[in-house]
Amino acid sequence: MQAILAQAQQMQQHIMEAQAQLAEAEFTGVAGGGLVTATVNGTGELIGLVIQPSAVDPDDTETLADLVLAAVRAANAEAQQAAAETMGPLAGGLPGLPGLGM
Template identity: 65%
Template sequence: MQPGGAPNMQAILQQAQKMQEQLLAAQQELAEAEVTGTAGGGLVTATVSGSAELKSLSIDPKVVDPDDTETLADLIVAAVRDASNNAQKLQADKMGPLTGGLGGMMGEGGLGGLQLPGM
């Protein structure tokens, strides 16, 4: 901040640009990353992208019982849920430092203490 309390808009804009670039890079990394989740001791494995898009599902033939499709369905749901939770953890690891920085930049009531309508 410059003397007198007026924010340096150029510095704020440069910081915002840098954060946007880092955010886009992290989003790209997440889209390319893959995490897995399992259920039934590994009988069902779900693979999702870092952005939680289901990519694949692997089912061990030992768990397929035509007379008990409910158990299979439960295992699939559990594996996908586990994979989604792992993707959320990855997202928090990748995005947390970036999105946490927004709070510091925004400050009380606006950008770097700058009072903006509606903020």
């Protein structure tokens, strides 16, 4: 039982380290051929947004809004994929414990 607890503590440490690395990582999404660039961190928080002046048309703000959404979604998709790749091997967890219904 002590070996299982030690393994659980080690796995918890690995998970915490992976989460910290992801939180510091930055992921970029681009839309409109580079007209809008969004940057998110590994937790999905928007940390940067660049809009090229040529993307701004006062008579068509809907297109700009769509480009911003597309760029943010693309950046978040990159962050989610990185999280899945990083956390996937750790998500396997410990083998089932007999007698505990796991």
